[in-house]
Amino acid sequence: xxxxxxxIIDGHPTLRKVxxxxxPHELDDPLFQQLIDDMFETMYHAPGIGLAAPQINVxxxxxxxxxxxxxxxxxxxxxxxxxxTLVEGEIESIEGCLSVPGMVGDLSRHEHVVCAGLDxxxxxxxxxxxxxxxxxxxxxxxxxxxxxxxxxxxxIRPAVTDEEKAALxxxxxxxxxxxxxxxxxxx
Ligand code: ZN
Numbered sequence: 001x002x003x004x005x006x007x008i009i010d011g012h013p014t015l016r017k018v019x020x021x022x023x024p025h026e027l028d029d030p031l032f033q034q035l036i037d038d039m040f041e042t043m044y045h046a047p048g049i050g051l052a053a054p055q056i057n058v059x060x061x062x063x064x065x066x067x068x069x070x071x072x073x074x075x076x077x078x079x080x081x082x083x084x085t086l087v088e089g090e091i092e093s094i095e096g097c098l099s100v101p102g103m104v105g106d107l108s109r110h111e112h113v114v115c116a117g118l119d120x121x122x123x124x125x126x127x128x129x130x131x132x133x134x135x136x137x138x139x140x141x142x143x144x145x146x147x148x149x150x151x152x153x154x155x156i157r158p159a160v161t162d163e164e165k166a167a168l169x170x171x172x173x174x175x176x177x178x179x180x181x182x183x184x185x186x187x
Contacts, residue, residue: 002034002041005056010100010148012057019052019059019144022080026060027122036078036120039064048098048170050136052143055099062117063140067133074133079125082117082141093135095149096159096167104167105153109135136171 008014026032035058043051043064052063061082066075089111096104112130115137119125129137139149150156159165 002037005042014057016146019061050140050170052140061144079117085116086114094167098170104159104164105156107153139171
């Protein structure tokens with residue numbers, strides 16, 4: 001049975017650590033499988049569309065993502081020891097983070113990424129992400145490297161508009177299908 005974990009916020013030292021690689025034998029540990037279940041539960045409850053292990057004070061290289069938009073290419077996925085095998089393009093958009101409550105900022109990201117890693121059974125997986133999903137993968141990867149979006153975002157501000165409030169769910173969310181064009185204008 002999955003349990004809610006506490007999401008730690010900016011200022012907690014774990015958010016600034018480079019997370020440790022997961023060893024293959026850890027995947028066989030029921031506690032590790034429980035961790036994955038708990039991460040999904042905690043992400044959905046937040047609510048969010050992505051959550052990295054360091055955000056629940058576990059400094060290991062894995063994150064969960066699920067855009068919850070009825071497209072099975074957008075999750076639910078867990079990816080362990082992820083690496084980008086392709087990055088291309090650039091796009092600016094609004095971004096928020098569950099670990100920086102109430103705030104959003106404008107941030108440039110790659111427009112398209114491919115992320116390879118392991119699933120919960122140790123099988124190799126590859127996630128292809130463009131638009132919001134691609135941003136989400138990059139945002140979560142940053143968490144594994146001790147980076148928060150506020151480190152490079154411009155115009156960091158309290159979320160006021162609907163679009164900004166949606167971004168609080170960890171990366172920009174509002175009108176994800178329509179927004180990329182509007183947001184694509186270089187700043
Ligand atoms: Zn975040």
